[in-house]
Amino acid sequence: MTSLASQRREPLPDDAPHVLIVDDDQKIRDLLARYLYSQGFRVTAAADAETAQASLRGLDFDIVLLDVMMPGISGLELAREIKAQRDIPICMLTARAEPEQRIEGLEVGVDDYISKPFEPRELLLRLRNILRRGQAAQTTPANQSDELRMGTLVFHIARGELKRNNETIKLTERERDLLRQFAQKPGVPIQRHELSTEDATGSDRAIDVQINRLRRKIETDPSNPVYLQTVRGKGYILYAD
Structure with a gap:
């Protein structure tokens, strides 16, 4: 990881995004805290999962930056x-030799990951992209319906809310983002690379994992999907009512 040292800014406004950094390496933790503060984030840092849990009980966070490998409770467990x-977005810090843990993280619902060593600006881009996805589609074009219906399911696009018979189904920020992308092109195949995160680093396997997670929430039989189907050689297509 290149140097993160930066000049401190003036006191941040109360509505600045609040990040929780969880890493057992004090040097990395302190460098990340100084850098993200200099880039406009309010920062809380924790050396282990237990400390992070205590912070989560007492404070509100917009995003969590979480190391995979920690003593005691691991990053994946947390x-x-x-x-x-x-519903807090999570970006995980992983070693390059941990591809299976990245996939497991996506299965848990992690929104993105970044490999160590990393460039500070790449980390900043990923965090801002995650936050931007969470704020996307707050307004809906006048010529576009705000609802996507799939049988007993209704996805409210602007709110990013999925309901079945008025019961809310919990979604991760990444799952909301995927549904919003499909809602823009119902009945039209979307290629995997179009479904990647904005920095275009998502692998085909990572996209497949995220699609399978989403199917478990919208399909009666995820192994035989009715609404979210695979288009061989092209990607995926969502059929709405």
């Missing part, structure tokens, strides 16, 4: 716990 309890 990510699974966070996603089960609340």
